Amino acid sequence: MPYELYYWPGIQGRGEFVRLALEAAGAEYIDVTRLSGRGKGVDAMLRLMDAAEREPFAPPFLKAGKLIIAQVANILQYLGPRIGLGPKSEAARLWTHQLQLTVTDFVHEIHDTHHPIASSLYYEEQKDEARARTGHFLTTRLPKYLGYFERVIENNGTGRGHTVGRSLSYVDLSMFQLISGLRYAFPKTMSRRKRNYPRLSALHEKVATNANVAAYLASERRIAFNEDGVFRCYTELER
């Protein structure tokens, strides 16, 4: 039975971290809200959320048989060992998950650069505050997170450039997504600082040229970055 992924159509958003894992693994899945017909579409997602005995707070969520699992890091923790993208031993699983939760924190901070006051307001209604928050983000938070992940790759001695273990994991895929998104949102900053993060750049390249990932990125299944998602390119924020 294929996995069912539920997320808002039209944006990569948080769902993309799960979609990338499913694609890289060549797992069978249905991208429910991007299809139409009976049991498909956004309505189906909202109905399932309402009806679920264990209600998710928000998309994305994954249906795996009878299980409904929400929260990106939780979904990846579940999927990882099943689709060959995460370790099986407890110590390694905890560490891999810990890194993914740090990705979650980073994504939250990236999102709030353009929405520092309220998610329910338009960006245009909080532009001045977004400029202030982005300034601090680019000078203090971005280097702190990227420097950390750069060290993680470095410290993974036998890891051949991977974040954990010796082969591709869901955390590597999330690194790819972070670097891609940050390059889209803050092209000048990321280009200027590229030499500070050689391992992250190399990992980004390695993931991009993985056969399954490359095929996915070239397909229509990959939604383009846009200004409704987590990573938004507002040039006025980067100045």
Place this chain on the structure above:
Amino acid sequence: MPYELYYWPGIQGRGEFVRLALEAAGAEYIDVTRLSGRGKGVDAMLRLMDAAEREPFAPPFLKAGKLIIAQVANILQYLGPRIGLGPKSEAARLWTHQLQLTVTDFVHEIHDTHHPIASSLYYEEQKDEARARTGHFLTTRLPKYLGYFERVIENNGTGRGHTVGRSLSYVDLSMFQLISGLRYAFPKTMSRRKRNYPRLSALHEKVATNANVAAYLASERRIAFNEDGVFRCYTELER
């Protein structure tokens, strides 16, 4: 061997969600930075972070034998079944963890009410923006999260007022901490809306009167809420 908890001394902060679980379970633990002497204090924490093969991004972290585990929800997921505060079956573990990750998101939003622009600035430097963010938080986000957790308790049919299962879990303890903190930070709002969340109020009371928790709260081990932590009482923000 006792667990070792590492967190900033002087604030409850994110560490308190772990401390509450250790205390409620009557687990043996050392609160490392609140002690002095060899291998104790903040210096010991920073040294361990630097030296760790698997470096935590930030405190809190737990040392359990040779394992160093960071990220509150990850620590609780590990501790839960070991100290009798979390389920053992996979489906129940995923659901419990999913709720804890929703707590993490909520805590992040609570923190940002007083720090919408940058964690590295003082509150006083972002007071106007904090007022704007808090206004939106109190009218839209707070009721969304509390309404959600209220339904979780309601939907846990045989749960006797617990969030998951039939007995005390680490998520119940986090609910206690959230309600306590929100009442401290936003007393007027929480008092006015109390009748909207009867199950959360009852759970808060149930946890507060648990023998181990009550003893802990009355002890000097419980740090008082203050204006350096996640939950801060700035009366000008609640208006």
